[in-house]
Amino acid sequence: MMDDFVIDEQKLKQLADRFNIEEDICKTLFKLYEDSVSKNIKAQYLAHIIRSLELSMRKMTGNELFVIKCVPMPKKNIIQNVQGRYNEGLCFIIYFNEDLLEYEKRSAVAHELGHLFMVALANEHFKRNPQLSEPLASLFGIFAIASKNQFYQNDALTYAKNIDAQGWDGFLDDFLPK
Numbered sequence: 558m559m560d561d562f563v564i565d566e567q568k569l570k571q572l573a574d575r576f577n578i579e580e581d582i583c584k585t586l587f588k589l590y591e592d593s594v595s596k597n598i599k600a601q602y603l604a605h606i607i608r609s610l611e612l613s614m615r616k617m618t619g620n621e622l623f624v625i626k627c628v629p630m631p632k633k634n635i636i637q638n639v640q641g642r643y644n645e646g647l648c649f650i651i652y653f654n655e656d657l658l659e660y661e662k663r664s665a666v667a668h669e670l671g672h673l674f675m676v677a678l679a680n681e682h683f684k685r686n687p688q689l690s691e692p693l694a695s696l697f698g699i700f701a702i703a704s705k706n707q708f709y710q711n712d713a714l715t716y717a718k719n720i721d722a723q724g725w726d727g728f729l730d731d732f733l734p735k
Contacts, residue, residue: 561721561724561725562720562725562728564587568725569583569584569587570583571729572729575729575733576733602627602662602663602666602667603663603666603667603670603701603702606667606670606701606704607625607627607670610625610670610673610674611623611624611625613677613678614649614673614677617677617678618646618647619646620646620647623646623647623648624648624649625648625649625650625651625670625673626648626649626650626651627650627651627653627666628650628651628652628653629653629654629655630652630653630654630655631654631655631656632654632655632656634652635652635653635654637654638653638654638657638661638665639651639652639653639654639657639665639666639668639669640652640653640669641669641670641672641673643672643673643676643677649673651665651666651669651670653665653666653669663702664698664702667697667698667699667701667702668694668695668697668698669694670697670698670701671693671694671695671696671697671698671701672690672694674694674697675689675690675693675694675697679693
């Protein structure tokens with residue numbers, strides 16, 4: 558079961574032993590991971606879609622530093638629940654109401670990513686028709702969330718089954734020198 562992969566004190570000790578490092582070093586690294594990476598994972602709405610779109614935008618603009626950023630804001634600081642700001646060739650910033658429910662944040666971010674996609678990569682296919690902006694941004698959002706759901710419902714489960722089948726020790730063996 559995937560519960561076998563929860564990192565606890567016993568697992569940290571085992572990891573230290575298997576990798577021949579001091580237990581305190583292993584614990585320190587895990588704490589640093591938890592504080593700097595793990596706690597931020599939840600707020601990375603559609604990160605794989607954002608990363609893919611960033612790569613496309615970098616190629617299109619020639620700007621290797623092009624970035625898409627999602628910024629939580631209090632409702633009073635934004636006009637709607639979400640707003641996207643495209644700084645042409647430089648970046649795209651999505652400001653979203655921090656009080657939205659998690660699924661609403663994902664939908665809002667996906668919709669705004671759709672606007673960037675339309676403006677930067679797809680508008681010419683639709684004759685730059687402003688009446689299509691909102692519905693096509695929403696369709697893009699649906700495509701993005703559907704593909705993510707597909708991954709977690711199918712591909713991730715297959716991966717999890719393979720990890721479960723080999724168990725914790727087999728999982729560790731994947732990282733040890735052969």
